[in-house]
Amino acid sequence: MDLLERVACSTYLSGILAKNEDLTEYVNGKSPVDESVLQAELERLDQFAEEQLLETEASSDQLRRIKQRFSLLWSLADLSGSLEFSVLSAMQSRFADHSIQLALEIVWRSPKISRLFANPEAKPASHSGLFILAAGKLGGRDLNFSSDVDLIAFYDKIELKAAPMYGVSHAVTECLKSLSTLLSKETADGFVWRVDWRLRPYASLRKLSMVSDKALDFYHYSARPWHRLAMIKARPVAGNLELGHAFMSDLGSFLWRHNLDYRAIDDVAALKDKINLEHPALAQQREEEEIRLEQGRGMNLK
DSSP states (O other), X not given: OOHXXXXXXXXXXXXXXXXXXXXXXXXXXXXXXXXXXHHHHHHHXXXXXXXXXXXXXXXXXXXXXXXXXXXXXXXXXHHHTOSOHHHHHHHHHHHHHHHHHHHHHHHHHSHHHHTTBSSXXXXXXXXXXXXXXXXXXXXXXXXXXXXXXXXXXXXXTTTOOBOTTOOHHHHHHHHHHHHHHHHHOOBTTBOSOOEEOTTSTTTTSSOOEEEHHHHHHHHHHTOOHHHHHHHTTOEEEEEOHHHHHHHHHHTHHHHSOSOOOHHHHHHHHHHHHHHHHHOGGGHHHHHSSSOOGGGTTTOOOO
């Protein structure tokens, strides 16, 4: 089966190709999809960011169309084997970084959100008091084709000011809800990314963000073992990246302990037991009296 036939088997990819006939040469195999081709699409995204339309809906649609082009080319590189997966996952992650930052800027300047903050037009989201971390696969820069993006947001209570009549927490939550909608809403042009906020502290609460100082206190004094595991690969991807890097630096002593006491070891063992009990992929193994590690079973990394 040649590359064109493989693309034809996918309604999603063939639909993208129909809207982007200039990419036919790559599908026909006349031109290989190498790293420079994917880099060109990333530069297309950056150029759009510089010339960004202020009208939110139009900007969102254009962002989705750029993502579709990148997805098709990424898939062609994967299907043809023209690039190693380590390169593909790194490029996918870079595209995600840039697109999430762009999406935040689009939301930040929209009338619905800009009215919630004090003088948002004076500086972009990248220079505000808000920053967003990526965890999971995106945090580790190993995003694959179907991955969602795990995001965690914090803000500096001094740097970020709400407009009169609005609280900062409310304003940030509304901003992040709009960001989620922009990224995950599916239209005729597809969607950008599925977003998961569940790795944040107190994920059961409605608020999607937390003051950075309080977050540091939470991690150092109240966090559970899974919080540490979730944050090990975390890194800033959107908003004020400088604040994000400073936050991760302050979190270093929580993430990388000098010594593991017996309680910490027991916590890790308890977490693994919980995964064995609840993870869907281990359902069949739970029906057996024990998980037989010598057969390679039960070694589910997650």
